[in-house]
Amino acid sequence: MGAFVSTLLGGLVQDPYIPLVFHPDTKGSQIILEESEYIATRAATFHDGIVFSNRPIHVNEKVTLEILKEDDRWFGGLRLGFTSEHPSLMDSRDLPPFACPNLVKQGKCWAGVLPDEYVGKGTIVRFWVNRKGCVFFRVDHESGSHLLLKDVPVKRPLWAVIDIYGRTKAVQLLDPSRPKICTYESNQLELNTAGQNESVCRNFCEGSSIGKECVVCFYRKANTVMLPCCHAYFCFCCSTRILYSSGCCPLCRQNVEKVLRVSAWAEKGIPAKWLEEVEDSQPPPRQKLNRAHAPETSPS
Structure with a gap:
């Protein structure tokens, strides 16, 4: 089956649209990437992110980010910009602790500091970058844009840099063209396949490959289900790539x-009792920024 699936997915890397995620290999020493590579978290301290x-x-x-968490012990926030050096050619061990000014001073990188009023959770x-090499930013509760930096060379490929x-x-990368992905708690929620009969649902619950090896990458665990066909042989990353390429299940072509x-819960093999469907994920409600905080230590 692995060879069959691999043949069907052979053209994925040639797909004209590649989903925008974080680079999986080159990152600061404190960065932890979620499996989908859309979410990056700084584990400790205030730097190396x-x-x-x-x-x-x-x-x-437009590169779109949502701030998911903040740590009020520190001052300052995101640094944003671009680099003309391919991240795959960098060594994570050589990355400096700060984008500004350290990485900028190394050359081939242009970055600026996001003002403090724009670094609250939920922002x-x-x-x-425009054709003149000016980098702008905009936040969701404002109509206008702000100049962040300029003189970025745009005649060469540019990768986004986020500190x-x-x-x-x-932070989480948001992509408006990303396919709809729902999350289901397997011990509380119903597999509602919108048209599938009871026997198909029963077969899924009894013979699911959830928790086993993904048949595409043979590396991650299978943790997603294709709807409406209910095939569950793929990890989240491979399922996303399938949606962006053919949009068809590699097994049944539906x-x-x-x-x-x-x-x-399901990955660990706990029996599922499906009750109801969870609504699609939405950005959390905006929270009022708390400007009054006393950090234990303030970074320079």
Whole structure:
């Protein structure tokens, strides 16, 4: 079966659209990437949180981030910019602790500091570079854009640089064209396949490959289900790539409407009792920024 699936997915890397995620290998020493590579978290301290995009960013393409967590012990927040050096050619061990000014001073990197009023939890930030080499940013509750830096050379490929610094603890890359992915708690929620009969659902619950090896990458655990066909042989990363390429299940060639991501409960083999469907994930409600905080230590 592995050879069959690999043949069907052979053209994935040639797909004209590559989802924008964080570079999986080159990152700061304190960075932890979620399996999907959309979420990056700084584990400790206030520095060593540099991450890159997995692919070059087009001129005027907006890189969109949501701040998921903050740590009020520190001052300052995100640093944003671009680099002309391919992240795959960098050694993570050689990355400096700060994008500004350390990485900028090394050359081939241009980055600026996001003002403190824009680094609160729940803030959505978009930044991009125009044809004149000016980098702008915009936040979701404002209509206008702000100049962050300029004189970025745009005649060469540019990868996004994000420094998860200071108050900023975790960020998520948002992509409006990303397929709809739902999360289901396997011990509480129903596998609602929108048209599948009871026997198909029963077969899924009894013979699921959840928790076994993904048949595409042979590395990660299978933790997603294709809907409406209910095939569950793929990890989250491979399922996402399938949606971005053919949009069809590699096993039955049926169009995929949704990807159901099963929780860790199911991965551990705990029997499932499906009760109801969880709503699609939405950004958390905006929280009022708390400017009054006393950090234990303030980074320079």
